[in-house]
Amino acid sequence: MSLVSVVVPCFNQAQYLSEAVESIINQSYLNWECLIINDGSVDNTETVALKLCKKDARIKYFRKDNGGLSNARNYGIIHSNGEFILPLDADDKIDIDYLNLAVNKLLENSQIKVVYCRAEFFGTQTGEWRMPLYNFKELLLFNTIFCSAVYRRKDYDNTLGYDETLKYGGEDWDFWISLLKNGGEVFRLDSVQFYYRKKEISMHTQLVGDKAKEQYTNNIIFNKNYELYQQFFDDPISVYYKAYELSNELEIIGKSRIYKVMKSMWRMREKFLWS
Template structure:
């Protein structure tokens, strides 16, 4: 078995058939599909059982509701493939994707993780966009993190991983933005990461999904995930660090504004450096707490003027 495909299932009667069909239609056939029914209270459990009866490559696991991370972790425990990937049950995969991606992995077995293109906000004419990548290999994980700005696309689903990377790694239960927590842990165990311009994952907007409904407390989880990444002392030495820091700074400002909490992001000095983003430079001059206060003041004035 070459590839294990894990699909958590919960309240997705309307989209599950499209999702599973996109796997069944793959031109690549050496896979197993693990459907993890996460205690779905609708007709999804019965649908999963039907799919299992139709194709011997499909496995179904029924469990009490534990959330997305718990469902993925259950799938990982059952996976038999040399490689593993994830698909969200709202989404679907172009039929030639795994054929092209797995061919590269077979030809270049030293690759630990491969990332392929993803269409974001599929079906939303105002927001739909394709996130594509060059055909490239990275033997330095920090270079991958900064050069490709991987911190902006930590999605679990547009990547294929060597299954052994998960021997000591699991998705964090009861956390949102679980992908941001997990990808850095996988990168620490990886020697080669590749990006490819082949294949396509279609991410479909879910109005009830966490990215659409996240409030201050959920954004705290996102902030904490990035703060964990900052524990790596080598980060600050990379030329892309200032831009990454501004990304975290924006999250910190949102958390402060939404929750009233004091900032927890540590300060770094960027004085004397070139090409420093404006907010990053400003934070080193006036401090993060004052920057958060300034951000709230500007937003308050803007709302009053509308």
């Protein structure tokens, strides 16, 4: 049975850490290690982490100076021993069969590089996280795979890891591009196995809507992968600015009254269909 390394960076998320790690402990797949990376937290992350370590010997704890999310993920993966990697943020959680289903799919087909799943929100927002199916050309325009997907350590080693200059977010988007740019399949499990916590304030909410941060992030990803954009798009500069304009338009639409009414009606429809 192949070892899976679940890497859990934590920066001042002690109140959520136990729930995230408990979802790992409860996995039907037993051959895993969990690496909790305390990225310079000033809350009681260490106390919570050490208590979890006593609960299960498969849990390991590391403390380091604050270096940001990408740095913490890279640190954890470098110190991991598994054939497969699953990044899991300290405020999210996974369902009981995620590792089992993902590992079996990766072992079944060597052409598959990434396995992810359907996902749901919890916290301040609930409901299914509807994302378009993976297509590499679309991946160049916007992220279509959340961070908590399972992949091989050897494929990570063929990249430069998570870009530590992407300090505001987008590090997972950039990583998927680097992992998949030379080919490889992506498989989505047709069941909800990942739960993404929605909060009033998070790294994501601080990025979305802040045009300076968004442009900083997009510039890094675009410039790093300019040759890919040239390969897939006739006029990559125009594509970049069109995507930026679309982002502005979507922000305006999102603030409109009609959009808010339609969104409320859609949520009511979803509750009715799933009840």
